[in-house]
Amino acid sequence: NAGVTQTPKFQVLKTGQSMTLQCAQDMNHNSMYWYRQDPGMGLRLIYYSASEGTTDKGEVPNGYNVSRLNKREFSLRLESAAPSQTSVYFCASSEQQVSYEQYFGPGTRLTVT
Amino acid sequence: DQQVKQNSPSLSVQEGRISILNCDYTNSMFDYFLWYKKYPAEGPTFLISISSIKDKNEDGRFTVFLNKSAKHLSLHIVPSQPGDSAVYFCAARARGDGGSQGNLIFGKGTKLSVKP
Numbered sequence: 297n298a299g300v301t302q303t304p305k306f307q308v309l310k311t312g313q314s315m316t317l318q319c320a321q322d323m324n325h326n327s328m329y330w331y332r333q334d335p336g337m338g339l340r341l342i343y344y345s346a347s348e349g350t351t352d353k354g355e356v357p358n359g360y361n362v363s364r365l366n367k368r369e370f371s372l373r374l375e376s377a378a379p380s381q382t383s384v385y386f387c388a389s390s391e392q393q394v395s396y397e398q399y400f401g402p403g404t405r406l407t408v409t
Numbered sequence: 410d411q412q413v414k415q416n417s418p419s420l421s422v423q424e425g426r427i428s429i430l431n432c433d434y435t436n437s438m439f440d441y442f443l444w445y446k447k448y449p450a451e452g453p454t455f456l457i458s459i460s461s462i463k464d465k466n467e468d469g470r471f472t473v474f475l476n477k478s479a480k481h482l483s484l485h486i487v488p489s490q491p492g493d494s495a496v497y498f499c500a501a502r503a504r505g506d507g508g509s510q511g512n513l514i515f516g517k518g519t520k521l522s523v524k525p
Contacts, residue, residue: 397458
């Protein structure tokens, strides 16, 4: 069991470039999440998918799009990267949306210059 | 406005002593609270949790206390070990808030350093 995996681990983008962060879980979880972590800001929810086929905005969705490709995979897309999107991105999953805990991936460190 | 607050950005403790990490919340609709531990360059990992119907939960060296009237919870680590040095996040689960029901709201974290 790999748990939650994320690719890539590191990425450097120029302003205006686009990219997709990939996330997959092998725990047969229904719900998946994308967070960003900035220094002194804790973890903030970008988007979530309560179940396959649904996605919803979290606290900080602007500048991002998501796709729940299937039950295992949930991707985060930056269409036109901005320096304000420099952050560490974490994907997480849970059995249900109303669940006891979320399981996190190792993170993607993104720098936008 | 922050619904989950960890007012101490850092805490330094001697090995073998007790570490106490604090968390305050404002939303009375929170029904479940969790603590996550995060090492550098890794994702957060679940540590311990407590339901709003309890006031204490213990797991080995880790104990979480909940004071609902004060909207305050704390994590006690006894005895503290150098391997406990990490950032600790408090999180709360919202109940009955429509589509976002069940989502976690995180505090900003407290960096614990346990010195040998």
